[in-house]
Amino acid sequence: MTTDRPDTFVTRFAPSPTGRLHKGHAYSALLAYARAREENGRFLLRIEDIDTVRCREDYIEGIYEDLAWLGLTWETPVRRQSEHFADYEAALDRLKAMGVIYPCFCTRKEIAAEIARAPSAPHGPDGALYPGTCRHRSADEREALMASGKAYAWRLDLAAALTHIGEPLTWKDELKGTVTAEPETLGDIVLARKDTPTSYHLSVVTDDALQGISHIIRGEDLFHATHIHVVLQRLLGLKTPIYHHHGLLLDEHGQRFAKRNLSVTLADMRMHGMTPEDLKAQLLSA
Template identity: 45%
Template sequence: MPQGEFITRFAPSPTGHLHLGHAASAFCVWGFAHAAGGRVLLRMEDIDQTRCKPEYEASILEDLTWLGLEWSGPIRRQSEHFEDYEACLETLRERGLIYRCFKTRREIAEILDAEPESEMTAYIGAQLPASEEAERLERGDAFAWRLSLSAARDTLGSAYDDLSYTEFGPDGLHGVKADPAPFGDVVLGRKETPTSYHLACCHDDALQGITHIIRGEDIREMTSVHTLLQALMEWPQPLYHFHPLIMGPDGKKLSKRFGDRGLRAWREDGKTPTDIRAMTGLS
């Protein structure tokens, strides 16, 4: 384990009750922090104001307390800090790194489907001419702020080709080549929401001084996008660890969308925190 201060975080989205997959992730986060004599911060990634509910946050806090997991300091709720993310978007806009994209998800899907022989798997676009953009804005059309991959590459120069991040674990540290290209021009915000998961997550990790991030294997590839943002914004880069996912009988990862029972339901069935830990496969 690396020497020095160890600050990590647990950052659920309050869109439902915690389930076994969340419990496994939480046990990993707190386990690493405990072993390193570090701290765990709690963050509510609640930028989706349609799906995130106060009652789900209350349930998350209740479940974590029941599991015996304590966090340091106040809870950071991303919905209370939209102005911070707006400032980041403005900085990126002034540097010519983002542009307004007015295409719908369906239009983008059609563009990608029309190039079956191409290696292009994600959308690459460009800013509209000023007159056309002004017309779309005047009409009130919806848009997304997209990070221009080509502009990012030009800005970083040779450093773009050297993008990497560092993983930590029982076997020590090792570097991993980062490749944001397969994600194309990612969305960093929308007309109605001044941030995306990528921007808010990376901003908050830097702001809160996160030194180590423990996340599921399903987020591994996305770390390349975060590496790019960290380089562009000159944010410090944490060390990363990716834990295995809890899989259901159908071979798919457990999630709220795939019918996994919430911890509350297991608790009502008489299960204990020790039982939950055993059910996740952790000793």
């Protein structure tokens, strides 16, 4: 169904079609869907398929099948990120014009070697941070390397971005209260690559703004990403939604559910006779 109602509460479930949905996905989707119904708001489904190598059409169909099995409905048409690269390129161009991003010509191997030479290099939630090698290149050097055809990625110049913003950033999390952003924990993140003209961070904040998302309900594994998302939102003049980072479901070994573990996928559960009611009762007791 499609609606143009001017609701103030709009949330979304935004899976990446690189495998079948599992119990953790079901938990997050059901929380968002239930909240939208409680608030008389809107629930959107978005397909985050910027990775054109790993994302597959059969997984997209599987997402529709699994969510329908759970009893969820959503508005159409569904936004697929792979169909909107122009939106992300426009956002990237705005950041270029501000002077808050720079081309990085380092390979992953070169970055790893640089980090190995500096064991005290700062670390974030995803490991060692990019050491800033290309941040210090001159404009002439950058232009020469780009003209030579050398591959590069666009990185956020976090120091320049924070100087541009000029004030502390905060966001509201329904479970943690007002949170002061600490984007230094992620450093100069990649915003686009030669083979993919956007990144998760850039495309997500762009989509959330374009779709009018007011509340983002997602797992606490993405809490750290919000430190960067509020930076991009402020730079691009976008409204910061209210966040709700819920706890993660864990397996019997205390590990997060993963798509590679086929035994916890909704498709496998359905094949072995589990009903949506059984699963919902199981999730509510988790």
